[in-house]
Amino acid sequence: MMNLRSKRTRIAVAGLAVLAMTLSACSSSKNNSSGGGGGGTGSTPAKKTVKVGLAYDVGGRGDKSFNDLAAAGLEKAKADLNIQTKELSAVQGESDQQKADRLTLLATAGYNPIVAIGFAYAGSLAKVAPKFPNIHFGIIDDNSSKLPNVEGLVFAENESSFLVGVAAAQATKKKNVGFIGGVQTPLIQKFQAGYAAGVKAVDPSIKVQVAYISQAPDFSGFNDPAKAKVIAEGMYDGGADVVYHAAGGSGSGLFQAAAAKKALAIGVDSDQYQTATADQKPYILTSALKGVDTAVDNFIKDDAAGKFKAGSVRFDLKAGGVGYATSNPIIDPYKAKIEDFKAKIIAGTITVPTTP
Amino acid sequence: MRERLSRLLLNVFAAVIAAAFAAGITSIILAVRGDSPTFVISQMWTYGTTPSSELTILNSATVYYLSAIAVAIGFRMNLFNIGVDGQYRLAAMLAAAFGGAVSLPNGVRQVAIILVAMLVGASWAGLVALLKVTRGVSEVISTIMLNFIATGLIAYLMRPSILGRRSAVANDVTTTPIPKSGQVGGLDLIPKAGGKVYGLIVLAVIVGVLFHVVVNRTRFGFDLRATGQSASAAAASGVNVKKMIVATLLLSGACAGLVGMPALLGDSHAYSSITFQTGLGFTGIAIALLGRNNPVGIAFAAILWAFLDQSAQILDLNGIPKEIVQITQGVVVLSVVVAYELVRRWALAHQQRVVGGALAPPSDPAAATPAQVTA
Known part of the structure; x- marks a missing residue:
């Protein structure tokens, strides 16, 4: 039952990913030129292997919304990179410490980079990131961090x-x-x-x-x-x-x-x-x-290409990070x-x- | 003395049986799913006993404990305070706003914040008491309704024009943060945990001791238990039942007010309607049931609950849904209720046999038979 369901969601997500790819074709063109490390040099068949950790907000994969969009970004990145992922999700009514433990769990299990989906992780990320200076963290919808290993991905x-x-x-x-x-x-x-x-x-x-x-x-x-x-x-x-x-x-x-x-x-x-x-x-x-999908995709690819930048990236109309269908x-x-x-x-x- | 000991042992026995039963059910579900129960349990144990997990468990348990005691105060008198959730959230929010607004010397400020929280919690529960005593409204209904009203009230008060402030985190609204002089530092109880245990764990211990003393060693506590067992019998023996209802709900609400304090004063230092932990009041109900409304039992129940919450986190990493633990938690509460009832019946029957044996005349059938006939 569980397996069947997850397979179905996976198919749905894959579909979404394909769809998102075609849609944001115009929006990602700009970003691809700067960050398409693997894609740009397309002729080399050897894909780089990355272990990506994703910490979802409540709902996780299959919420047909925000988290699924992030998952679609991950799937997109898989086209260019050899990615091993671990995706964990939050539960309703958990404490900040439980969020911090989730990030720590991913970090100690060797996942790098780690993407936190949703600004609810801002507080816990501020506590965890300094303990793992060699791991790169991305966080969606928050740009409050000044840490050298955190990149905030915010949208207009x-x-x-x-x-x-x-x-x-x-x-x-x-x-x-x-x-x-x-x-x-x-x-x-x-x-x-x-x-x-x-x-x-x-x-x-x-x-x-x-x-x-x-x-x-x-x-x-x-x-x-x-x-x-x-x-x-x-x-x-x-x-x-x-x-x-x-x-x-x-x-x-x-x-x-x-x-x-x-x-x-x-x-x-x-x-x-x-x-x-x-x-x-x-x-x-x-x-x-x-473009949460574009943001996650770019973040993973940029990091794999050694182009991680601390601070924050704003995805606006100019950058093609947001738009209309x-x-x-x-x-x-x-x-x-x-x-x-x-x-x-x-x-x-x-x-x-x-x-x- | 011996009797009390044997009753204690029986209760412990019932709890162990219930826990084993819950573990069994969970194992069956895991096995049906095709996962190895022993692997899951060993993974959970290994992860749950790392220092950083122990820290989280202790901190969660502190908060669960306060919530469960608040519920248990009501339960002891047969009052179902389902409203601990609304009481603690409203209390935490107003106490946080108060703490951020006033300037009082270090030490006094913390106490003042905690008192405000207790006052708010007690007032919110006081409404329930008022409705019950004057209008006969069931506290189950009114507490549930007041939970929703508390949510609405918090949302209103957290508007930026009233008590809310845009926080440093871009998308959050919080109360004004409580400065250092109003915070409660942590304790270094667990080495290598990479963090500190809430300083207010001490408060939880004090509340537990007070609960035990008040319920078991005072006249108020006696009246409380008497009213809980039979309101009409208590009234007949001179207990003012209405007064007891008001007092119990006020106490329960005041204790509920404390639930948000360890995290507020020890960690977040501001209330945020987006990230502040919700739902603790409902967890408290389950833990109070599991702990049989006994301060020591609740302590174990809170730790067990927090352990299950925390250790389940590792399961996702191995592709096993961590929601399996919610099944364990649900089953353990149900089975503990059944187990205690079975033990209680067995103990009652046993006691009747013992008493019957003690009262029976010396085994002289010749003497006993005529007596029975005349009776």
Whole structure:
């Protein structure tokens, strides 16, 4: 039973990886030129062997969200490198010390580099990293570390959210759009801020409805499709005709509501048009992409090529680390304006806010 | 004396049987999965006994212990305080905010923070007492509801405009950190562990001793146990049951307030609604059941629980799902309840036989028979 399930997830993840690869082809081109150690010199068949440790946040592999995206990055790296991995995941309601022990476990077992998925590891990483100066650590969504062996991988989620906001503003006929956040935390508020700014940049008179499924410390909002569905239905009934979610696993509830109400929805993190059911697909306008997969992939490859850099890397529009999906053709008429704003953000003439 | 000893031995026997039963069930599941139970157990033992694991176990157990004692105070009086979870989280949050805001001399500040936490915990549980005494609301219902309300209240209070602050870690919101003069240093109990045991482990020991003394050696404790066994009988013998309910819940809540303190004062120094440990109140219920509401029993139960939590971490590294330990934990709680009940019945029957034997007239059938006839 377990084996069957894990095999199925592995297939799903592999599929996701392939998908993510094709999607972020444009975004990773820039990064590949700088960090494609193994890939660039492609003619040599001998792959370098690396032992990579991954510490997931709660949910681990198979959460169809954040952790899976990181796993997809790992799978991508496997194409160029001979990778032995060990993937451990967090459990609900564990202490900081248990997180630290998990990182220590990977470090003492000889895994190098080690990637911590999620800023929840920030505190424990600060304690563990100094004890293993020869091991390189990466951490997603946190750039607070000043240690010489830690690299923070952060994203400009506000910029990708801005672009889907521009899409929503053009697609709405009722001048009313919605945003559903999973859990009200500063990270998710960044999505909200960018989205609202994008909508207002196109037409300040458009109304933006905002709702969060749960409030920290209650994290159920990232995995509660039923509630997301009710909230989305409320927004559609309240006059919205495009709703964007930044709610992880809860997003499927939004898509159900969108299909039922025949209204538009916007996905998050990965291109959710690709993973939605056939009846939902026509209603998924676009998705705000967050290149966690690219970040993990690049981090592993750079490290293998001896290009580890302490400090932090910001994956923004300029670096191609975030973006928007164009797989649903209904986005096509809106692309010109989105690209226009994208160029302005990259040029620095528009600064996207990070707090609502 | 001899009787007490034999009862103690029986209880230990019941616990061992339950643990063995849980280990057996887990082994069967592992075997069905195709893993070797002996390999799993030896891996867990090896990893669980390394110094750094021992450190984590001791620290987790400290927190579990406080939580379980808070639950046990209620259990002793047949009150189900399911609300320890909400009580400790709200208490930790407000105490952290208080500790970050006031400036008091070293020593006084720590005590003040702990007192604030106890006060908040007691007040939150006090609401439950109030509802139960005045309106007859079952404490099971009201504590569960108050857990949710506590979550909402914390979320509200942690807004940056009220008590929350953007922390150094980019995506976190915490209370103002408590400065050095308000922290509690760790103890170097385990050499080579690469860390320190929470200084407040001392507090857990004190709470355990106090619990034992108050419940077993004071009039209040006697009333508490009497009310727990039969409220109507206690009332008939002059116990003010309502007063007992209020006092017990306040004590339970005050103790729950302490649950967050070791980590707050010894490690994180600020409350974060994102990274502060949640769910300890529910773990406490299981541990109190496992420890039979006895301060020593709970200590062992807390250590066992923490050991299972920690040693399971190694399993993932070997491709065995660490969730297997949750099965062990669940089975051990269930089987310990069954085992104690069996032992209790057996002991009762045994006692009846002994007493019956002692009261029976000297074996003179001739004398006994007429007496029975007349009766």
